[in-house]
Amino acid sequence: MIDDVDRIMTVMTVAFDPAFGEAWNRRQVEDALHIGNCHYYLIGEKGQQAVDGASAAGFSLSRTGFQEEELLLLGVSPEFRRNGLGRSLLDQLRLAAATRGAKRLLLEMRRGNPAESLYRSFGFFPIGERRDYYRTASGQRIDAITFTCDIA
Template sequence: MNAPIDDIDRLMAVMAEAFDPAYGEAWTRRQVEDALVIGNCHYELIAGDGGAPQDGAPVAGFFLSRYGFEEEELLLFAIAPTWRRRGLGLALLDRFARSARARGADRLLLEMRRGNPAEFLYRRFGFLPIGERPNYYRGPDGQALDAITFAYSI
C-alpha cells in the first residue's frame, strides 16, 4: 500500500507527539515507508471528530498494521496526547478490527512493553494477554522490561 506523502507526514507528526522518546519505540520515516511498500501493511488516520481527516488537515491518531494468513498484527498505534480520553482510541481500534476482518483476519495481535499506559485501552477493547517475552525492551534507565503479546478474536 503506497501512502500519499502528506499522510506519512501527518502519521509521523502524531508519532513524534505520542511516543515517549525515552523508550525508542517510534519508527523512522524510512521504516514506515518500507513497511507500506511491502503490500501487506495497512494504515488509517483518524481526525479529532472521529472521522477521516480532510486533505492536509492535522490528524489525531493512526494505526499501522500487517496482515498475514488470517491474522493482522498492530505494529503501531497512536493518539496524539491532546486528543486522548475522547473515545478516539476505541474508535480507531474498532476501525482496525473492521478493516482487518475485511481482509480476512480472524484474529488481531499486538505486542507492547509492560507498563505501557495503552494497555488499559487494549484490554478495554477486548484484547487478552497470550504470552510474554522476558527482558525484550529497555526502559529509559536501561532496566529490562518484558513484552506482552495480546490477541483479540474478531
C-alpha cells in the same frame, strides 16, 4: 500539501515517550508501507477519517498475515487522548481486518504501557511474554507482552 507519512510522523513524534524508544522513524514507516501487506488509518480530532491532507489526531499501522492482523503501532496525540479516538482506531482496524480475512488481531507492547487498559477493554487478552525484550534509553530492560483479540 502534507503527505500521509508526514501526518503519521507528526503524531508519532508527540504520542510516543522517547524514554522507551517505541516510535519508528520515517524510513521504517515508509518501508513497512511499501511491502504491501501493511495498512494505516488516520483519524481526525472529532473521530472522522483524516483525508486529503487534513490534520491527524491519531493513526494506526497494521500488518496483514494469514487470517491475522497485527497492530504494529497506534498513536493518539496527547491533547486528543481520553476522547475515544483510540477505541475508534481499534474499531476501524477490526472492520478493515475482517474485510481482509483476519480472524484475530494481535499486538505486542511493553509491560506497563498505559494503553493496556484500552486494549483490555476492547477485548484483547495476553497470550505470551518476551522477557527483557525492550530496552529503555537508560538501559532498563522491560518485558514485552503479546495480546490477541478475536474478530467477531
